[in-house]
Amino acid sequence: HIDDVTFVDQTPIGKTTRSNPASYVGAFDAIRDVFSRAPLAKERSYTPGTFSFNAGNGRCPTCGGNGFEHVEMQFLSDVYLRCPDCDGKRYRPEVLEVTVRGKSIADVLEMTVHEAAQFFTGNAEVRTALAPLVDVGLDYLRLGQPVPTLSGGEAQRLKLAGHLVEAARSTPKRGTLFLFDEPTTGLHFEDVAKLLGAFRRLIAAGHSLI
Numbered sequence: 420h421i422d423d424v425t426f427v428d429q430t431p432i433g434k435t436t437r438s439n440p441a442s443y444v445g446a447f448d449a450i451r452d453v454f455s456r457a458p459l460a461k462e463r464s465y466t467p468g469t470f471s472f473n474a475g476n477g478r479c480p481t482c483g484g485n486g487f488e489h490v491e492m493q494f495l496s497d498v499y500l501r502c503p504d505c506d507g508k509r510y511r512p513e514v515l516e517v518t519v520r521g522k523s524i525a526d527v528l529e530m531t532v533h534e535a536a537q538f539f540t541g542n543a544e545v546r547t548a549l550a551p552l553v554d555v556g557l558d559y560l561r562l563g564q565p566v567p568t569l570s571g572g573e574a575q576r577l578k579l580a581g582h583l584v585e586a587a588r589s590t591p592k593r594g595t596l597f598l599f600d601e602p603t604t605g606l607h608f609e610d611v612a613k614l615l616g617a618f619r620r621l622i623a624a625g626h627s628l629i
Contacts, residue, residue: 421627422593427578428600429571436485436565437473440532440557443566443577444584446548450535450562453542454524460517470517470524472509479505528563535562551580551587554617556610572605579617586624594626 432438441447451467454460460469469477471484478484482502486509490498501507508515508525515523522538530538532552539545552558555576560569569577582597603611618628 420593421596423595424598425582425595426598426600427575427582427602429575431571432566432569432574432577434567436567438566439528439563440552440560440566440577440580441528441535441549441562444548444551444580446535446545446552446562449542449544449548450527450539451524453519453539453545454517457517457519463513463517465514465517469514470510477510477514479509479511481505482509484509528561530562531559532562533558548584551583551617552577554583554613554620555580556606556613572602575600575602576614579614583617583620586621586626594624596627596629597621598629 432443439447441450448467451470454470455465455467465477468475472478472486473484479486479502481504482488485502486505486507487499487501490500492498502509505511508523509528510523510525515525517523519527520538527535527538532549536546536549536553536558539549552560557573557576557580560573566574566577579599579602582595602614606614621628
């Protein structure tokens with residue numbers, strides 16, 4: 420009666436600092452589309468790829484879009500130094516000249532999910548993409564916050580947000596059985612209520628939960 424079994428625990432989501440909450444749920448794609456349609460971006464023939472810090476010519480060439488330089492220490496913990504050229508903003512200066520209502524792409528990545536949802540209130544695509552993060556109570560996270568810096572509980576809820584995105588995109592013939600490892604640990608009662616609401620959406624999409 421089920422297609423798959425997925426265990427959603429509190430283990431970290433990878434080790435790459437390039438992944439963030441916005442990219443994990445696909446919201447960053449919609450945000451980059453918005454910036455590519457800005458008048459100055461069109462004038463310069465910028466594409467959504469120009470506003471990616473993972474590839475393309477828009478990212479800072481010094482740090483490769485990381486925003487920092489990684490210094491390996493032989494006997495101590497590695498050190499991360501803010502990039503001297505982009506000052507941690509990840510992009511070339513000319514890309515940051517493109518703004519949407521006075522905000523650059525770097526400014527948007529510094530916004531919390533809640534702030535971004537209000538900022539893009541007129542854009543249904545961005546708001547829909549950010550909705551799963553709000554639904555699981557992660558609206559206080561910054562859009563560009565590196566995923567490895569999240570706590571175990573935050574990582575677990577971000578995984579849940581990702582599954583909500585998948586559930587909204589497809590209608591499976593048979594559902595997935597989700598196993599959640601103590602998802603309410605350390606949460607405020609209001610956040611528990613949000614979490615239960617997210618669970619109900621998974622069930623409404625035809626999935627099962629333990």
